[in-house]
Amino acid sequence: MTSARPLGPSRAIPTALSVAAVLLVSACATTTLVPPAPGLVSIESAAAPSPDPRVGLKAGLHDAGEAAWNLRLVSNTPSPKDFAGVTNSDLAFTGNYVIQGNYNGFMVWDMTNAARPSLKKSFLCPASQSDVSIYKNLLFVSAEGMSGRLDCGTQGVRDTVSHERVRGIRIFDATDIANPKYITNVQTCRGSHTHTVVSDPKDPENVYIYVSGSAGVRSPSELPGCSALAPDQDANSALFRIEVIKVPLKDPARAAIVSSPRIFNDLTAPPRHAEPMDSAQMARAAARAAANPAGAGPPRRAGGPTQCHDITVYPAIGLAGGACGGYGLLLDISNVANPVRIGAVADSNFSFWHSATFSNDGSKILFTDEWGGGSAPRCRSTDKMEWGANALFTLVDRKMTFKSYYKMPAPQTSFENCVAHNGSLIPIPGREVMVQGWYQGGISIFDWTDITKPTEIAYHDRGPVDGTKLVSGGSWSVYWYNGYIVSSEIARGLDIFELRPSAYLTQNEIDAAKSVRFEQLNAQEQPKLVWPATFALARAYMDQLERGKGQDGEKLAAARLDLLAAERLSGSARSTALTQLANRLHAEARTAKDAPKAHLMASAVGDLAK
Amino acid sequence: MTPSRPTPAAPSGAVRRLALGLVLSLGLGLTANACARPAATAETRARPIGIPSLPHTAADVHFMSGMIHHHAQAVLIARWAPTHGASAELQRLAERIVVGQNDEIALMQNWLRDRGEPVPDGTPGPMKMKMDGMEHEMLMPGMLTADQLAQLDRARGAEFDRLFLRFMIQHHEGAITMVNELFGSPGAGQDEVVFRFASDVYADQTTEIDRMEKMLAARSQDA
Numbered sequence: 001m002t003s004a005r006p007l008g009p010s011r012a013i014p015t016a017l018s019v020a021a022v023l024l025v026s027a028c029a030t031t032t033l034v035p036p037a038p039g040l041v042s043i044e045s046a047a048a049p050s051p052d053p054r055v056g057l058k059a060g061l062h063d064a065g066e067a068a069w070n071l072r073l074v075s076n077t078p079s080p081k082d083f084a085g086v087t088n089s090d091l092a093f094t095g096n097y098v099i100q101g102n103y104n105g106f107m108v109w110d111m112t113n114a115a116r117p118s119l120k121k122s123f124l125c126p127a128s129q130s131d132v133s134i135y136k137n138l139l140f141v142s143a144e145g146m147s148g149r150l151d152c153g154t155q156g157v158r159d160t161v162s163h164e165r166v167r168g169i170r171i172f173d174a175t176d177i178a179n180p181k182y183i184t185n186v187q188t189c190r191g192s193h194t195h196t197v198v199s200d201p202k203d204p205e206n207v208y209i210y211v212s213g214s215a216g217v218r219s220p221s222e223l224p225g226c227s228a229l230a231p232d233q234d235a236n237s238a239l240f241r242i243e244v245i246k247v248p249l250k251d252p253a254r255a256a257i258v259s260s261p262r263i264f265n266d267l268t269a270p271p272r273h274a275e276p277m278d279s280a281q282m283a284r285a286a287a288r289a290a291a292n293p294a295g296a297g298p299p300r301r302a303g304g305p306t307q308c309h310d311i312t313v314y315p316a317i318g319l320a321g322g323a324c325g326g327y328g329l330l331l332d333i334s335n336v337a338n339p340v341r342i343g344a345v346a347d348s349n350f351s352f353w354h355s356a357t358f359s360n361d362g363s364k365i366l367f368t369d370e371w372g373g374g375s376a377p378r379c380r381s382t383d384k385m386e387w388g389a390n391a392l393f394t395l396v397d398r399k400m401t402f403k404s405y406y407k408m409p410a411p412q413t414s415f416e417n418c419v420a421h422n423g424s425l426i427p428i429p430g431r432e433v434m435v436q437g438w439y440q441g442g443i444s445i446f447d448w449t450d451i452t453k454p455t456e457i458a459y460h461d462r463g464p465v466d467g468t469k470l471v472s473g474g475s476w477s478v479y480w481y482n483g484y485i486v487s488s489e490i491a492r493g494l495d496i497f498e499l500r501p502s503a504y505l506t507q508n509e510i511d512a513a514k515s516v517r518f519e520q521l522n523a524q525e526q527p528k529l530v531w532p533a534t535f536a537l538a539r540a541y542m543d544q545l546e547r548g549k550g551q552d553g554e555k556l557a558a559a560r561l562d563l564l565a566a567e568r569l570s571g572s573a574r575s576t577a578l579t580q581l582a583n584r585l586h587a588e589a590r591t592a593k594d595a596p597k598a599h600l601m602a603s604a605v606g607d608l609a610k
Numbered sequence: 611m612t613p614s615r616p617t618p619a620a621p622s623g624a625v626r627r628l629a630l631g632l633v634l635s636l637g638l639g640l641t642a643n644a645c646a647r648p649a650a651t652a653e654t655r656a657r658p659i660g661i662p663s664l665p666h667t668a669a670d671v672h673f674m675s676g677m678i679h680h681h682a683q684a685v686l687i688a689r690w691a692p693t694h695g696a697s698a699e700l701q702r703l704a705e706r707i708v709v710g711q712n713d714e715i716a717l718m719q720n721w722l723r724d725r726g727e728p729v730p731d732g733t734p735g736p737m738k739m740k741m742d743g744m745e746h747e748m749l750m751p752g753m754l755t756a757d758q759l760a761q762l763d764r765a766r767g768a769e770f771d772r773l774f775l776r777f778m779i780q781h782h783e784g785a786i787t788m789v790n791e792l793f794g795s796p797g798a799g800q801d802e803v804v805f806r807f808a809s810d811v812y813a814d815q816t817t818e819i820d821r822m823e824k825m826l827a828a829r830s831q832d833a
Contacts, residue, residue, distance in 0.1 A: 086802070145802070146805055147664055154661050155664075156800040158800070159796060160793070160795065160798075193809075214812070215809045215812065215813075216789065216793055305817065325816065326818075348702060349702075351814065352813060371706075372714075372814075373806065373807075373809075375803075376713040376717070382709075470720060
């Protein structure tokens with residue numbers, strides 16, 4: 001009987017398991033207990049190895065100590081000569097290629113062979129931070145720093161006012177990915193720290209770019225029209241707004257700013273998650289303001305954030321999450337060129353809101369706090385777990401409600417810059433699982449399906465770049481792309497990882513995640529995840545029902561065996577068997593403890609019959 | 611604003627090297643002697659052989675040194691919060707300032723050390739500057755005067771909260787001034803670390819000023 005345990009890695013199911021054996025087990029499944037699979041335990045009881053092997057790792061640039069749990073480093077590829085030692089930044093994906101930004105330009109890697117990515121192109125064109133995105137054949141690169149040049153030169157720009165400087169968005173034609181051509185650039189008053197590509201389903205002729213710039217405003221002598229005055233002194237102020245660039249796909253050289261939405265207007269006192277003391281004080285202030293609306297007087301100045309750091313759009317639900325100064329904003333982007341703020345949150349434990357990620361169903365949103373800008377060691381044992389962390393909110397009827405914090409839990413040294421940074425969802429069906437870079441805190445994968453109890457289920461970490469002082473390094477961005485987890489390591493190049501099955505993530509769940517394929521990916525334009533019908537998908541739901549005790553163990557065991565039996569059939573016999581099984585599973589689902597998921601499993605089986 | 615459309619073709623390597631050499635020879639008068647750098651720190655080891663980092667300027671050094679003194683004073687007064695009867699909310703803000711700015715002091719000291727520049731020890735007093743061979747003492751923008759320090763040190767409870775917020779807003783606004791002065795100096799902020807750090811100071815402290823304005827407004831209404 002135990003040999004029939006159809007659990008864990010699907011490929012581990014003995015192929016010798018004969019149909020006869022299956023039938024035998026099936027026949028007695030109603031009377032014989034199929035033992036529950038060992039190893040599947042609830043996510044909330046997930047326990048990382050103890051003591052944490054991430055503590056005390058040896059320092060080194062290319063020979064640091066490493067610790068990994070449920071994650072395997074497939075390859076590490078150092079940056080080429082002209083980029084080595086210079087900060088690697090964000091990632092974008094197209095086909096089998098990953099584009100890696102670097103303060104000296106960008107690199108195109110062919111990751112067809114993940115064990116040996118090959119450099120297709122290194123394009124020398126310095127600018128910080130070289131945040132990269134790709135849309136069809138167009139490649140966009142952010143330029144913010146003082147030293148970026150229009151001619152891509154490496155000599156910097158010494159003059160404080162110069163017509164050689166570029167701060168804004170560079171646009172390349174990447175039709176030939178091995179030889180991108182610089183088409184044009186769109187200059188903006190504050191440069192582009194990050195940007196977000198937004199496709200408009202109603203406007204296939206154009207693509208839009210939301211530009212977030214957090215550095216100072218340029219002189220009007222350098223870029224006419226730029227004003228650093230407050231909006232009440234100059235309606236044209238470059239503060240308190242974002243820029244929207246429209247790029248005509250047929251003629252990208254005509255890309256230009258089409259709007260500068262003032263998404264911060266009247267943002268004075270958003271709901272604020274706070275300690276009791278703050279709340280009491282705020283309540284008193286609110287009561288007084290209500291009693292005497294004129295008494296408060298005008299604010300000393302226009303308050304609130306003057307810019308966003310990053311915006312994640314989720315076109316499928318028409319919303320965006322803006323991480324803007326001291327606030328997390330919810331934007332309605334149904335009119336892409338004119339996003340409108342519909343909600344805002346603040347948090348007394350948050351310093352600087354950095355980025356956002358939605359759950360796939362749009363019912364939750366996660367914001368990160370990049371306290372210290374990524375240059376500081378914010379994960380020491382003395383640093384609070386709610387500082388420099390993620391804040392998780394439910395999103396119901398377009399209202400955000402704070403639920404919990406998540407921070408990579410392993411204490412790091414004072415020589416490791418570490419704070420919440422970029423990541424993406426891993427397409428595990430039926431769960432919210434995210435992979436996130438924490439600079440030299442490494443990579444942390446956590447489950448936030450239960451939003452009140454985010455739990456780490458996998459990680460990778462290296463020792464500090466230097467064991468005597470803080471030298472910047474670590475994972476700037478890490479994203480799931482077509483089966484791999486790809487990380488831009490600031491100092492060490494390109495890392496590619498693979499998930500390893502565990503009690504918290506089975507091979508079936510991983511295989512289902514791998515079935516989701518993208519042609520391109522910019523993580524800040526969050527794609528709606530849709531799972532094709534696969535046996536792995538049905539089994540992933542079975543594993544989850546078993547793990548969460550959402551359905552009777554015997555029923556699940558029988559379902560597994562019958563699914564296996566049906567898989568071995570072909571043609572109409574297979575369809576019939578799958579349809580019958582799906583019908584039975586739907587019937588059984590009605591009394592299941594986790595009825596919605598049991599129905600999902602049944603539907604996944606039914607879809608296989610189509 | 612208006613997109614500019616230059617010819618964005620990358621210059622050849624030879625042209626780049628030539629231009630870089632030119633900038634280097636012009637810039638050397640201001641920068642630290644390269645020979646004075648400590649030998650083979652991890653950062654210099656990690657540097658590419660291909661493209662040298664852009665030279666830093668006297669304005670960068672002035673900013674990084676001055677900001678150490680500036681930050682040190684913020685840490686000094688933020689440490690008073692627990693002993694001066696500050697509210698829990700203010701103590702949390704103050705604790706974040708202590709942790710944040712102490713780490714930034716270490717970052718600035720590292721940067722100066724790596725470039726062979728004198729490293730201030732992080733005491734909160736005025737910065738000593740040599741001008742025309744004479745030593746001057748200079749309070750960085752926004753720093754509290756001796757009188758303001760004494761006034762804050764005498765305050766307790768709600769009065770401490772209010773004064774602290776007023777003075778720390780003044781202090782942070784001074785940091786913003788320093789960032790603006792930095793980027794107003796020719797050749798400044800070309801160094802990747804300086805640009806990133808100064809931009810972070812600008813973004814973080816602007817955000818914190820907004821937070822403190824709201825806290826101050828709530829307390830003014832309390833009074």
